[in-house]
Amino acid sequence: MILxxxxxxxxxxxxxxxxxxxxxxxxxxGKTRVLIHRIAWLIENEKISPFNILAVTFTNKAANEMxxxxxxxxxxxxxxxxxxxxxGLSHRFxxxxxxxxGLPQSFQILDSADQFRMIRRIINTLNLDEDRFPPxxxxxxxxxxxxxxxxxxxVDTHDFTTQTLIKIYQAYHExxxxxGAIDFADLLLKTHKLLLSNTQLLAHYQERFRCLLVxxxxxxxxxxxxxxxxxxxxxxxxxxVGDDDQSIYGWRGARIENIQRxxxxxxxxxxxxxxxxxxxxxxxxxxxxxxxxxxxGRLGKNLWTDGKEGELITIYAGFNExxxxxxxxxxxxxxxxxxxxxxxxAVLYRSNxxxxxxxxxxxxxxxxxxxxxxLRYFDRQEIKDALAxxxxxxxxxxxxxxERIINTPTRGIGDRTIATIREHAKSFSLTLWDALQQLIEQxxxxxRTEMSLLAFMELINTMTEKTLTLExxxxxxxxxxxxxxxxxxxxxxxxxxxxxxxxxxxxVNAAHQFSQxxxxxxxxxxxxxxxxxxxxxxxxxxxxYDDCVQLMTLHSAKGLEFPAVFLAGCEEELFPHYLSMxxxxxxxxxxxxxxxxxxxxxxxxxxxxxxxxxxxxKEAYHRPSRFLHEIPVELxxxxxxxxxxxxxxxxxxxxAFAYKPEAQGQFRVGQKVYHRIxxxxxxxxxxxxxxxxxxxxxxxxxGTKTLIASYLTAK
DNA sequence: CGGGAAAAGCTTTTT
DNA sequence: GCTTTTCCCG
Numbered sequence: 013m014i015l016x017x018x019x020x021x022x023x024x025x026x027x028x029x030x031x032x033x034x035x036x037x038x039x040x041x042g043k044t045r046v047l048i049h050r051i052a053w054l055i056e057n058e059k060i061s062p063f064n065i066l067a068v069t070f071t072n073k074a075a076n077e078m079x080x081x082x083x084x085x086x087x088x089x090x091x092x093x094x095x096x097x098x099x100g101l102s103h104r105f106x107x108x109x110x111x112x113x114g115l116p117q118s119f120q121i122l123d124s125a126d127q128f129r130m131i132r133r134i135i136n137t138l139n140l141d142e143d144r145f146p147p148x149x150x151x152x153x154x155x156x157x158x159x160x161x162x163x164x165x166x167v168d169t170h171d172f173t174t175q176t177l178i179k180i181y182q183a184y185h186e187x188x189x190x191x192g193a194i195d196f197a198d199l200l201l202k203t204h205k206l207l208l209s210n211t212q213l214l215a216h217y218q219e220r221f222r223c224l225l226v227x228x229x230x231x232x233x234x235x236x237x238x239x240x241x242x243x244x245x246x247x248x249x250x251x252x253v254g255d256d257d258q259s260i261y262g263w264r265g266a267r268i269e270n271i272q273r274x275x276x277x278x279x280x281x282x283x284x285x286x287x288x289x290x291x292x293x294x295x296x297x298x299x300x301x302x303x304x305x306x307x308x309g310r311l312g313k314n315l316w317t318d319g320k321e322g323e324l325i326t327i328y329a330g331f332n333e334x335x336x337x338x339x340x341x342x343x344x345x346x347x348x349x350x351x352x353x354x355x356x357x358a359v360l361y362r363s364n365x366x367x368x369x370x371x372x373x374x375x376x377x378x379x380x381x382x383x384x385x386x387l388r389y390f391d392r393q394e395i396k397d398a399l400a401x402x403x404x405x406x407x408x409x410x411x412x413x414x415e416r417i418i419n420t421p422t423r424g425i426g427d428r429t430i431a432t433i434r435e436h437a438k439s440f441s442l443t444l445w446d447a448l449q450q451l452i453e454q455x456x457x458x459x460r461t462e463m464s465l466l467a468f469m470e471l472i473n474t475m476t477e478k479t480l481t482l483e484x485x486x487x488x489x490x491x492x493x494x495x496x497x498x499x500x501x502x503x504x505x506x507x508x509x510x511x512x513x514x515x516x517x518x519x520v521n522a523a524h525q526f527s528q529x530x531x532x533x534x535x536x537x538x539x540x541x542x543x544x545x546x547x548x549x550x551x552x553x554x555x556x557y558d559d560c561v562q563l564m565t566l567h568s569a570k571g572l573e574f575p576a577v578f579l580a581g582c583e584e585e586l587f588p589h590y591l592s593m594x595x596x597x598x599x600x601x602x603x604x605x606x607x608x609x610x611x612x613x614x615x616x617x618x619x620x621x622x623x624x625x626x627x628x629x630k631e632a633y634h635r636p637s638r639f640l641h642e643i644p645v646e647l648x649x650x651x652x653x654x655x656x657x658x659x660x661x662x663x664x665x666x667x668a669f670a671y672k673p674e675a676q677g678q679f680r681v682g683q684k685v686y687h688r689i690x691x692x693x694x695x696x697x698x699x700x701x702x703x704x705x706x707x708x709x710x711x712x713x714x715g716t717k718t719l720i721a722s723y724l725t726a727k
Numbered sequence: 728c729g730g731g732a733a734a735a736g737c738t739t740t741t742t
Numbered sequence: 743g744c745t746t747t748t749c750c751c752g
Contacts, residue, residue, distance in 0.1 A: 070741070070742090071741065071742085072741090072742080097741080097742065098742080099741080099742045100742080103742095121742090123742085124740095124741095124742085195742095196741080196742045197742090199742080200742095231741095260739080261739085261740075261741090263738085263739070263740095264739085264740070264741085362738070362739075363737090363738050363739070364738080364739085365737075365738085365744090368744090385740080419728095422728060422729085424728085426728085546742085547742060548742090549740095549741070549742075565738090565739065565740085566739080567738095567739050567740060568739090568740080586738095589738055589739080590738090591738065591739095592738090601739095605739080626743070627737090627743090628736095628737065628743070628744090629743040629744080630743085
C-alpha cells in the first residue's frame with residue numbers, strides 16, 4: 013500500500029497498532045483518506061478480514077464513497093464489510109433478526125412525513141388541542157426522547173404538559189407496534205435494545221466486529237454512542253474520527269461531549285491530531301482559526317498550511333439582498349473570466365429561503381446553477397403515492413400507506429367514511445385495513461359507499477395477486493397503471509403535472525436499476541426496494557458533471573470544498589440566526605457553522621451582507637454579522653458598495669435601484685472617520701464625489717483601504 | 728369532489 | 743412576501 017502520500021500524522025493514524033484511537037481531524041486535513049487507508053491497512057497488514065470490520069458514516073453518500081474507494085484500493089469487493097450509516101446498519105441487523113426483535117417480517121420504515129401525519133392523527137384521536145400540542149413540536153419531543161434512548165415509561169415528568177406529551181408518545185409507540193411500522197430512531201433503539209437483552213446475539217456480534225470505525229464522530233447522539241459502545245464490548249478496537257469545531261448538529265441531538273466521553277470510556281485511546289490543511293490558502297485558514305478561537309471549551313487544534321497566503325477575503329456590503337445577489341453574480345462572472353469553472357464556485361447561505369434572490373440574479377444573467385437540498389425524489393407527492401400502493405401490497409397493516417391512498421386517486425370515499433374506519437380501528441385496536449374489513453362484514457355502510465370500499469380492497473388484493481410473480485420493475489409498472497395514478501396526474505394541468513408523470517416513469521427505472529444492483533440479500537425484492545426508498549435519499553448524480561454554480565446551505569456544504577466560495581447573508585439575526593441569539597451555546601454552534609463555511613474555500617472567499625433585508629414581507633435593518641468582526645482586518649481586502657449591475661436591474665428591482673443611501677457629506681484629506689468593520693482611520697485621498705465618492709483611508713488597525721464614502725462616518 | 732379563497736407558517740437535515 | 747395547507751362552497 014502506498015503510504016508515502018500521507019504526512020507523518022496521517023501515517024501514524026493509519027499504521028497505529030490495534031487498539032483504540034481518537035483522531036482529531038481539522039477541516040481539510042485528509043480525514044476521509046486517513047479512514048480509508050486505515051481500513052486498507054488493517055486488512056493488508058494486520059490481516060483483519062473485511063468480515064470483521066464495521067465502519068459507520070453519517071450519510072449514505074459518504075458510505076458509498078468509502079466502499080467504492082476501498083474496493084478500488086484493495087481490488088476486491090467490500091461486500092462482506094459492514095459499511096454504512098448507523099441507520100442503514102441497524103436496518104440490516106433488524107432485517108436479519110426481526111423475529112428476536114419482535115417485529116413483523118415485513119416491518120415498514122416510517123419517514124418523517126409519515127411520522128408527522130401519524131402523530132397529528134393521534135393528537136386528534138386523543139381529543140387534544142392542536143394549538144396546545146402542535147404536531148411538529150410533539151414530533152420533535154418524541155424524536156428527542158428516542159435519541160436519548162428513552163421509551164415512554166422512562167421519561168421523568170413533573171408537569172402536566174410533559175405528561176400529555178408522553179401520553180402521545182405512548183399512543184404513537186402503540187400505533188407503531190400495531191401497524192408494524194418503525195421510525196428512523198427505532199432502527200437504532202430496537203437494535204440496541206435487542207442486543208442488550210439477548211446476550212447470545214451480543215456475544216456473536218462482538219466477536220465478529222473486531223474493528224469499529226466511526227466518521228464524523230462529533231455528530232453522534234446519545235443512542236448512537238450507546239450503540240457503538242455495545243458493539244465495541246471490552247475487547248474490540250475502536251477508531252473514531254471527528255472535529256469538535258465542525259459540530260453543527262447539536263440542535264438535533266448531536267453531542268460534542270461524546271468525544272470527551274470516548275476518552276473517558278476508552279482511556280487507552282491514542283489521540284492523534286491532524287492539523288495540516290491541504291485545502292485552503294493561508295489567509296482563509298488564518299481567518300478560520302481566528303474565528304473559531306472565540307469559542308470556549310474547544311479540544312484545541314490549530315490548522316496550518318505550508319501553502320501560499322493567497323488572496324485576501326473580500327467583504328461586501330450590499331444595501332439590500334438584491335444588491336448582494338447582483339454583487340455575487342458579478343463576481344461569479346469575473347471568476348469565470350479568470351478560468352474558474354462554474355462548478356468550482358459555491359454560494360453558501362444560512363437558510364434555504366435566501367437562495368431565491370440569488371437564483372433570480374443568476375437567471376437574469378443566464379448563469380447555470382444548481383440548488384442542493386430541497387425536495388428529494390422519494391419525498392415527492394406522486395412518488396409517495398405510488399410507494400404507498402406498494403407498501404400496502406407488501407403489508408396490509410401499513411396504516412400510513414392506507415390513509416394515503418384510500419382515496420387517491422379519488423374513488424368516492426369521503427372523510428366521513430375514513431373517520432368511521434379510524435374510529436373503529438381505534439376502539440378495537442385494529443389496523444385500518446382490518447377495521448374496514450370488519451365494518452363491511454357488519455354491513456355498516458350505505459350500499460354506494462360499500463361498493464367503493466369493496467372496489468378499493470379488491471384493487472389492492474388483485475394487485476397483490478397479479479404482481480406476485482412479476483419482476484420488481486414490472487410490479488411497479490403494473491401498480492402505476494392499475495392504480496390510475498398516471499391518469500390522475502395527467503389531469504393536473506401545467507408543467508407540474510408533466511413533471512409528476514416523468515417522476516412516476518422514473519420510478520419504474522429506479523426499480524429496474526435497484527433490482528439490477530441486486531444487493532437485497534435475503535429480503536424479498538419489494539420489501540428491499542421500499543426500505544431503500546425510505547433510507548436512501550438518492551441524490552441525482554447526473555447533475556454532478558454539469559458545469560454550474562453550486563448553491564446550498566452551510567449545513568449541506570459540510571465535507572465539500574470549492575476553489576471559490578461566497579458566504580451570503582452575513583448579518584446579525586440571519587447569521588447568527590435570531591433563534592440562536594440569546595443562547596451562548598447556540599451562538600457557538602453558529603460560529604462553528606461559519607467556520608465550516610470559511611473552511612470550504614480553497615483559494616478565494618467572499619463574505620457578503622445586506623443592510624436592509626426583506627424577510628417575511630418586512631424590511632429589516634441588520635448589523636453586519638459579529639463573525640465578520642472576528643476576522644482579523646488585515647486579512648480583509650475591500651468593501652465595495654455598489655456594483656455596475658444596478659443599471660441592468662429590471663423593473664421589478666426598481667425599488668432597489670431607487671434606494672439612495674443617506675449622504676454622509678464630503679470627506680476631505682486628513683479627516684478622522686469611522687467604519688463599522690475597520691474602525692477608526694484617517695482619510696488619505698478622495699476621488700469622485702457624492703455617494704459614488706471613493707475614499708482612501710488609513711485605518712488604525714486595518715491599514716490602508718479604498719472604499720465608498722457611504723460606508724464611512726465622519727468623526 | 729374539486730377549485731378558489733383564506734389562513735398559517737416561515738432555521739439548519741439525515742436517516 | 744411567498745408557499746403550503748386548510749377551509750368552504752358550488
